[in-house]
Amino acid sequence: AVQETSLGGFTLNWTAPTTRADGAPLSLADIDGYRIYYGTLAGNYPNTVDIKDGSAKSETVNDLSTGTYHVVMTTYDTSGSESDYSAEIVKVAQ
Numbered sequence: 001a002v003q004e005t006s007l008g009g010f011t012l013n014w015t016a017p018t019t020r021a022d023g024a025p026l027s028l029a030d031i032d033g034y035r036i037y038y039g040t041l042a043g044n045y046p047n048t049v050d051i052k053d054g055s056a057k058s059e060t061v062n063d064l065s066t067g068t069y070h071v072v073m074t075t076y077d078t079s080g081s082e083s084d085y086s087a088e089i090v091k092v093a094q
Contacts, residue, residue: 007093008092008093009063010064010071011060012058012059013058014058014073016031020083026077029054029078030054031077032052032077032078032080033051033056033075034054035082036059037071037072037073038070038071043070043088045070045085049061064093066093066094069091070088072085072086072087072088072089
C-alpha cells in the first residue's frame with residue numbers, strides 16, 4: 001500500500017527592519033529581499049526560501065510534510081549584504 005504523506009504549510013509575517021546590525025539607518029529602498037531558513041531541528045536550517053521583494057511583509061511556505069519547523073529569517077540589501085539570523089521561532093505546518 002502507498003502511504004499518503006500529509007502536506008501542509010506555514011505563514012510568516014514580519015515588519016521590515018529600519019536599522020542595520022551596526023545601528024545605521026536602513027531604508028526600505030535599500031532592502032532587496034528576505035530569506036527564510038527552516039528545518040525540523042532547532043538550530044539546523046537546511047531549507048531556504050528566497051523572497052526577492054524588499055517590500056514583502058509575509059510569505060507562505062507550502063508543500064511541507066506536516067509537523068514542526070524551526071524558522072529564522074534574514075534581510076539582504078541591494079549590495080548583497082545579508083543580516084544575521086533573526087531569533088528562531090517554531091511554526092507548525094498543518
